Amino acid sequence: MNNINRNIFLAALMGISFGLFLKIYPQWSLYNAFLEANVIIGQLFINSLKMILVPLVFFSIVVGVSNLGNSKKSSTIWKYTLLYFFGTMSLAIFTALIIMNLVKPGMGITVDSWPEAKNAITSSLSILEFLKQFILGLFVNPFQSLSSGNILPLIIFSILIGASFNGGGTKIQAGKKVFESLYEVIMRIVNWIMMFAPIGIFSLLVTMVESQSSELFSQLSIFIITVIGIMLIHGLLIIPTLLFIITKISPLSLWSNGRPAFISAFATSSSAATLPLTLSVACNTFKVPKSIANFVLPLGATINMDGTALYEAAAALFIANLVGIDLSLSQQIILFFIAMVASIGAPGIPSAGMVTMAMVLQVLGLPLEALALLLPMDRLLDTFRTTINVEGDLVGSLIVQKVTKL
Numbered sequence: 125m126n127n128i129n130r131n132i133f134l135a136a137l138m139g140i141s142f143g144l145f146l147k148i149y150p151q152w153s154l155y156n157a158f159l160e161a162n163v164i165i166g167q168l169f170i171n172s173l174k175m176i177l178v179p180l181v182f183f184s185i186v187v188g189v190s191n192l193g194n195s196k197k198s199s200t201i202w203k204y205t206l207l208y209f210f211g212t213m214s215l216a217i218f219t220a221l222i223i224m225n226l227v228k229p230g231m232g233i234t235v236d237s238w239p240e241a242k243n244a245i246t247s248s249l250s251i252l253e254f255l256k257q258f259i260l261g262l263f264v265n266p267f268q269s270l271s272s273g274n275i276l277p278l279i280i281f282s283i284l285i286g287a288s289f290n291g292g293g294t295k296i297q298a299g300k301k302v303f304e305s306l307y308e309v310i311m312r313i314v315n316w317i318m319m320f321a322p323i324g325i326f327s328l329l330v331t332m333v334e335s336q337s338s339e340l341f342s343q344l345s346i347f348i349i350t351v352i353g354i355m356l357i358h359g360l361l362i363i364p365t366l367l368f369i370i371t372k373i374s375p376l377s378l379w380s381n382g383r384p385a386f387i388s389a390f391a392t393s394s395s396a397a398t399l400p401l402t403l404s405v406a407c408n409t410f411k412v413p414k415s416i417a418n419f420v421l422p423l424g425a426t427i428n429m430d431g432t433a434l435y436e437a438a439a440a441l442f443i444a445n446l447v448g449i450d451l452s453l454s455q456q457i458i459l460f461f462i463a464m465v466a467s468i469g470a471p472g473i474p475s476a477g478m479v480t481m482a483m484v485l486q487v488l489g490l491p492l493e494a495l496a497l498l499l500p501m502d503r504l505l506d507t508f509r510t511t512i513n514v515e516g517d518l519v520g521s522l523i524v525q526k527v528t529k530l
Contacts, residue, residue: 135322136329136500143333159334162327169324170492172317173482180314181483182282183307185465189286190300204527205420208520209428210464215362216512217463220354220434221441221456229347230445279465321499328496347442348501352508354434359512363430367519371526373410381409382518389514393506395425398514406521416525424517429467431512432480435505437463440484443494455488462487 146155266281289300364375379386385402389395402421406412440459444451451459466480482492 131322132325132499132502135326136496139326139329139496140333142326143330146330146334159331162330166324166327166331166493166496169317169320169327170495172320172324173492173495174486176310176313176317177482177486178278180310182278183303183310185279185282186286186289186303187307189283190289190303200528201416201419201524204524205423205520208523209424212363212366212430212516212520213428213433213464213467214460216358216430216434217437217460219358219362220351220437221460223350223354223357224438224441227346227350228445229350230343230442233343233446325496325499328493329500332493332496343446344497344501347438348505351435351438351505354438355431355508355512358430358434359508359515363512363515363519367522370523373522378515378519381405382515385514385518386511389511390507393510395429395510395513395517398510399425402514402518406518410518410522412521412525416528417521420521420524421517424520425513427468428516428520429509429513430516431509433463433467434512435509436466436481436484439481439498440488440490443485443490443497444488446494446497447490449490451488459484459488 146152146159149155152158263280264277266278285303289296289303360375364378367373367378368375382405385398385405388398388401399421402425403417406417406421407414437459440463441451441456462484466483481495481498485492485494
């Protein structure tokens, strides 16, 4: 993870520097030839993401949903755990949407090198008409969705397939293993694409900087500060307040006793790598029963992604501003749900946010070239995102213990 993030960061610096060079010295003899080759390389990277996006979404959601049914814990723990996870992710995304609509980073700036946005989700319908069209559009021929790259119906079909693997006999479980194997194959291809990512990011940034004014980068710093502010509001105010209201555990107690897990999350940017420490803090420090901690925390490390969800919602609004699209209420409702699904389906690979962010952009009809802006800052923001994710998991185990009275 560290090597890929470092290489992407270095490639971003080199891309910005070389873009500035081309902007200052357009008389360079290889100027036109280099730009043409650069555009081809950048589009090759974008097309490789488009190629893998649909099968990755399909197999990752099928496998993720199918694994939810493996636990034999009581239905009460299940109910409150999932209620908490989706409740806090909803609060995170809602907070992000409100603050991003108030601050509006990127508004008034246009990125000339990006293709025109498809604006795939119409804003001309009323809310009721839109919801009717949207709901009916979720259930279509799944093979048509696979071939056309229509992500939303594909997500519904993937959830149904994954749910069908919960329980069942030997033949059904054998089918589940086939999907798990195919998911591993897709992940191997994703890792190959990630090896090419620094070159692709370099090419996209060279093209963008060469044709772009410096105002974009001042807006980018405003976006970064805004996102970190949203995360701090969620992690320092909303989650601790929810914990105190339900369990009477003070925020200071949460932060001091949970410090080992939070520091590990900040340093590793991995909820999975931090899981042993989170389990230790929950069981040994907060005295959460192992029957709850061993269920809530591993599940939370997989699907409870408050920080990731709010970031992807905020990033999509930022890119929409740069493209010049003012997302309507109906579009932001779709963004709300797709950010949640994307964060749940985030694969456990370096810079996984790139893959799930690509899904969010594609659903909204926004250019995937925007990843060139988002990826270089991903490592910085990922430290905050993961810390918020782990805090949410730990608080979830404490709240579930309280409400189930176990």
